[in-house]
Amino acid sequence: MKILNLFLIGGIIILTSSFDLPLQEETAYSPILMSRTELEKSIEFQPAKTISDIGKIYKKGQWVYITEKYKGIHVIDNSNPNSPLNKGFIRVPGCVDISVKANSLYADNSMDLVAIDISNFSTIQVTERIRNVFPEPLPPDLRYIPYKYQQSNRPENTMIVEWKKNI
Secondary structure, X not given: OHHHHHHHHHHHHHHHHHHHOOOOOOOOEEEEEEEHXXXXXXXXXXXXXXXXXXXXXXXXXXXXXXXXXXXXXXXXXXXXXXXXXXXXXXXOOOOOOEEEEOOEEEEEEOOEEEEEEOXXXXXXXXXXXXXXXXXXXXXXXXXXXXXXXXXXXXXXXXXXXXXEEOO
């Protein structure tokens, strides 16, 4: 009887410990990585671009801000709603969400929260950065980062800023 109990207890331990193994499900996407140093220097105002992957839309006064998923923010002058003008693009890698208060635009920059002074678009600057506020972006087809792409399995000090569909 003692041997049977040992087998039962051993079987239970083996079965329950297997739930701690990392999931091995594959994703149809590959991560785009950026070093922390690159990430912190990456925010800049660029010429207007064609909007291709619309994310969140935020209106503040005459300005409309449209996120381009993982890329940044399109700045639209809507002072004449019959003829809105695409004024430029604020490059913010890893961005999917924004908010604006007064002359500050708040955005996620991968895992960081940044405040950007937008009082003059040609001279935007990050006025504050709070590191590691958000989890890393997830692949669009999963609710977790696959084991092979987790921080322990990639170059040191890199973060995911985007997911590209595998071809």
